[in-house]
Amino acid sequence: MEPIKEPFDYTSPALKVLFGAGRSLEAADAVKSLGGKQALVLSTPEQEALARDVATRLGDLCGNIFSGARMHTPVATTEEAMDIVAGERIDCIVSVGGGSTIGLGKAIALRTDLPQVAIPTTYAGSEMTDILGETQGGEKITQRTAKVRPEIVIYDVDLTLSLPPMLSATSGMNAIAHAVEALYARDGNPVITLMAEEAIRAFAKSLPTIVERPSDIEARGGAQYGAWLCGMCLNAVSMALHHKLCHVLGGSFDLPHAETHTIVLPHAIAYNAPATPEAMARLARALDVSDPAQGLFALNQRLGVPTALKDIGMPEGGITKAAHTAVANPYWNPRPLEEDLLRELIADAYAGHPPRGKTI
Numbered sequence: 001m002e003p004i005k006e007p008f009d010y011t012s013p014a015l016k017v018l019f020g021a022g023r024s025l026e027a028a029d030a031v032k033s034l035g036g037k038q039a040l041v042l043s044t045p046e047q048e049a050l051a052r053d054v055a056t057r058l059g060d061l062c063g064n065i066f067s068g069a070r071m072h073t074p075v076a077t078t079e080e081a082m083d084i085v086a087g088e089r090i091d092c093i094v095s096v097g098g099g100s101t102i103g104l105g106k107a108i109a110l111r112t113d114l115p116q117v118a119i120p121t122t123y124a125g126s127e128m129t130d131i132l133g134e135t136q137g138g139e140k141i142t143q144r145t146a147k148v149r150p151e152i153v154i155y156d157v158d159l160t161l162s163l164p165p166m167l168s169a170t171s172g173m174n175a176i177a178h179a180v181e182a183l184y185a186r187d188g189n190p191v192i193t194l195m196a197e198e199a200i201r202a203f204a205k206s207l208p209t210i211v212e213r214p215s216d217i218e219a220r221g222g223a224q225y226g227a228w229l230c231g232m233c234l235n236a237v238s239m240a241l242h243h244k245l246c247h248v249l250g251g252s253f254d255l256p257h258a259e260t261h262t263i264v265l266p267h268a269i270a271y272n273a274p275a276t277p278e279a280m281a282r283l284a285r286a287l288d289v290s291d292p293a294q295g296l297f298a299l300n301q302r303l304g305v306p307t308a309l310k311d312i313g314m315p316e317g318g319i320t321k322a323a324h325t326a327v328a329n330p331y332w333n334p335r336p337l338e339e340d341l342l343r344e345l346i347a348d349a350y351a352g353h354p355p356r357g358k359t360i
């Protein structure tokens with residue numbers, strides 16, 4: 001074990017996790033344990049059949065189903081669901097799906113304080129966080145409050161088997177990005193560092209198998225375990241350059257969220273590597289490679305995910321503007337931000353070149 005050099009705070013989320021195949025069958029007990037008698041089951045339109053299955057399992061405890069959850073939690077959608085909450089005397093929320101559905105559950109909890117059971121089916125990790133991002137009039141407003149964190153989370157690996165391989169890979173890479181930045185976070189701590197390394201190891205091992213054999217239950221379980229830990233990392237500590245770049249690129253050019261994270265991550269790691277030797281040693285160990293930035297780029301290639309921002313809709317003319325925006329209003333970062341170097345970094349990510357490693 002490395003010596004603990006600094007004092008630290010660690011807040012443990014006050015929630016219960018049920019982990020394992022078939023555990024969503026226990027949703028009714030979970031609702032009852034929260035005092036619920038009339039639960040509202042949430043999903044996206046694409047996952048309505050799954051929501052109906054869960055509603056059937058809830059029996060009399062299901063008050064209604066709302067299958068209109070959408071990406072980025074539009075306030076108009078939340079208001080639609082709120083009409084059902086008020087009209088049917090809903091007393092508990094059961095969210096079945098990815099970050100979009102869980103986001104809707106959180107938005108309802110923010111307005112009502114209703115308890116939530118979250119049953120995640122992707123690796124986004126929102127179920128573990130106090131974070132809610134809502135959109136209205138084209139603007140995204142993100143806030144942190146313990147009011148939105150689900151009380152019970154059920155990780156049922158069976159519900160992830162249908163997640164398409166490419167979505168699994170990019171969702172996993174998006175989750176890994178939270179753990180990577182937790183390894184060098186300004187407000188990091190030994191407990192989160194432990195979780196972050198373990199999470200990256202779990203994903204690095206499981207994602208290639210998932211892409212080859214999407215119904216491999218052991219690999220799916222490993223990825224879900226990684227997703228849980230990555231969600232804990234995102235909740236506990238502040239994110240740095242990688243997340244800043246992804247927010248700037250995603251927001252400026254309307255790029256898909258998980259793919260943007262997937263492409264940028266090896267480059268952000270290469271930039272921060274000279275300033276974060278301990279984090280890089282852990283990352284190398286977790287990925288079982290000698291150079292984490294190159295190793296992660298190679299993993300992306302092996303998974304067959306996009307490796308170039310130009311392939312997901314970024315205009316070449318946006319490179320200079322993105323570098324400027326990232327520096328103009330930066331997050332804390334272990335290595336000072338230099339606009340010229342960031343322009344090179346973004347140009348490499350745009351073109352799909354390998355990261356420059358320690359010499360950038």
Ligand code: NAD
Pocket residue numbers: 044045046047070071072073097098099100101103121122123124125126127129130131132133159160161162163164171234257258
């Ligand atoms: P998502 O919830 O938007 O799901 C993407 C699509 O995949 C949807 O059509 C969904 O129905 C489908 N899907 C989900 N699971 C499936 C499965 N097992 N099988 C088949 N189809 C499935 O995607 P996401 O990446 O999980 O979530 C993205 C959203 O979550 C974004 O809005 C992001 O900002 C938010 N998010 C929030 C936090 C937070 O802490 N607040 C954390 C991570 C992500």
